[in-house]
Amino acid sequence: MNFLNEIAQRFPDAVSFAPGRPFEGFWDTSLVHDYLRRFERYLKEEKGYDDAEVRRVLFQYGRTKGIVHELIVRHLEVDEGISADPESVVVTVGCQEAMFLVLRALRADDRDVVLAVSPGYVGLAGAARLLDMPVLDVVGGPRGVDLDSLTSVVREARARGLRPRACYLVTDFSNPSGVSLDLETRHALLDLAEREDLLLLEDNPYGYFSADGVRLPTLKALDARRRVVYLGSFAKTGLPGARIGYLVADQSVADADGRVGLLADQLSKIKSMLTVNTSPIAQAVIAGKLLAHGCDLYGANEREIVVYRGHLRRLLAGLSRHFPPGGGSGVSWNVPRGGFFLVVNVPFPADDKLLEISARDHGVLWTPMCHFSSDPAAARQIRLSFSLVTEEQIDLGLERFAALVARRIG
Ligand SMILES: Cc1ncc(COP(=O)(O)O)c(C=O)c1O
Incomplete structure (x- = not known):
């Protein structure tokens, strides 16, 4: 690149x-100030914070999993019909960090591999390369993911002693192909993930930009069996300069000592060693935009x-x-x-x-x-x-x- x-x-x-990159025609620097003020008002009026607490939230080191998780959950409910536990959300430095955290958590040793629909986003391949984690290609094809190819890649990898941990894909208007999964394929993919004991890493930066007005449910919205780790980005719907992304990881997992907890908490531990916490000021800007639009990013x-x-x-x-x-x-x-x-x-x-x-x-x-x-x-x-x-x-x-x-x- x-x-x-x-x-x-x-x-x-x-x-x-x-x-x-997103269209720049509606940008106005005064919006950044408006959004910050809007978030400040939210902290005072909805959270009951006093001036010192507001200053601390904005200026101080902050919660590793982020400070705008409750608003992200509201947005997911409003825009996507996803009901997420705020504790399962980690706010990240762009979606790029979210990808890195998940791959790092899934990479226990040399047997762990990630699958990715091809052609695919270079950011995922880049994160995997940093982790020395092999990426196995799955045919994308006209329906966004070829399920026969996915099944055979999983099975062949297992036959070679590898552990396919997850399959990464962009469900809507993919980068680079522009292809989306139809509803039937979404359901079939979730069934396949359950059958093959595989996580799906669903990346959705473009889903809001339907040209024909048709909006299909995300995999996460259909995910009754917690097979999907949802990777979100505000780069196209918010503003890319804020570098705010997030993930929803509501799976139960055991840590090295056998204690069971949320995958989000494992990812948070990794994040604490990588970026400590995501800039609260940048989170506040995105949160202000969410608040200004009732957490409705389609409307925004x-x-x-x-x-x-x-x-x-x-x-x-x-x-x-x-x-x-x-x-x-x-x-x-x-x-x-x-x-x-x-x-x-x-x-x-x-x-x-x-x-x-x-x-x-x-x-x-x-x-x-x-x-x-x-x-x-x-x-x-x-x-x-x-x-x-x-x-x-x-x-x-x-x-x-x-x-x-x-x-x-x-
Ligand atoms: C598929 C995909 N995922 C994620 C991102 C953006 O991630 P970030 O939030 O790190 O800017 C992009 C941006 O180009 C993308 O195309």
């Missing part, structure tokens, strides 16, 4: 379909949802215009129901070398899919991100991309 950042810096005038993101829907439509329309079906370009793409990303298949290798040519000669950036998957098919795929670009940039970027394609196939 350093290469991608470096290329973006070298070609600042290029239209970039590369970063999975109404304008963004409209923007992303418009961008997706514009991108799909532009792709159809430049590469009409039957037009012989050999270019095709998937049609996600929302989120930030879609995948384009091209009839030539699309790697970092081509990206450099694309940036230098055509002024357009995208992400080679080979960064997300070792599947040979990924070598001829690119990810287009449509969250941060404007509609005009989408048109211009596609014109430039079409010129690159014409040059490659011409």
Whole structure:
């Protein structure tokens, strides 16, 4: 990913379909102050804190599992129909820390491995690499996870003496593929996890950005058997600069001395050695945003949802215009129901070398899919991100991309 950042810096005038960053058009720095004040009011009015206690909460080292867990639980109830015990929540430094904590807890020795749907998010692979924890690929496919592939990866790993501890996936509008699991697949996946005694690590940063208004329940909302560790991020629904994520880990587990407790508490112990606690000031900003919107992040993101829907439509329309079906370009793409990303298949290798040519000669950036998957098919795929670009940039970027394609196939 350093290469991608470096290329973006070298070609600042290029239209970039590369970063999975949220839209910036509604940002206003005064909101940070408003949110802090809103949280302060909550501490006084709802929690009954005096001025000294409020100062201590904001300025002092804090509770390792976080100080906004009760509001996160309210938000999960309002937005997702998830009833979570506040004690099962750990507020983390971004979802990235949540992934690291879970993997660290699951990694007891060399036999422990994690499974991940491929193509998959690089953050998970990065965290696993830091822990020397092998990641076994599971085919994603058009339904988001291929259950036969998952079963056979689990069984083959066990036959080799490995312990598959969990399978990581993004259920809605995945990064990088844009694919979502349908309802039937969600239920079947939960059954499979129970049957194979596997945890599911459900990561859900994009679920709020449905373009067609259809909202399916998360795995966690359907999780009657505590098979799901839910990984949350406020990077796309709150603001990424706050670096606030969280996890819900309501499983009962035994520690090294055989004492049974919540997985969240085990993760909290690891967190106490990694980041001590998540910045209370950053938590307060996110909590203020939650409070300002009645803990309803769908409501809070109404304008963004409209923007992303418009961008997706514009991108799909532009792709159809430049590469009409039957037009012989050999270019095709998937049609996600929302989120930030879609995948384009091209009839030539699309790697970092081509990206450099694309940036230098055509002024357009995208992400080679080979960064997300070792599947040979990924070598001829690119990810287009449509969250941060404007509609005009989408048109211009596609014109430039079409010129690159014409040059490659011409
Ligand atoms: C699948 C996925 N998970 C998590 C994150 C973000 O995590 P964080 O909260 O650490 O910014 C991203 C951001 O790009 C993502 O695409």
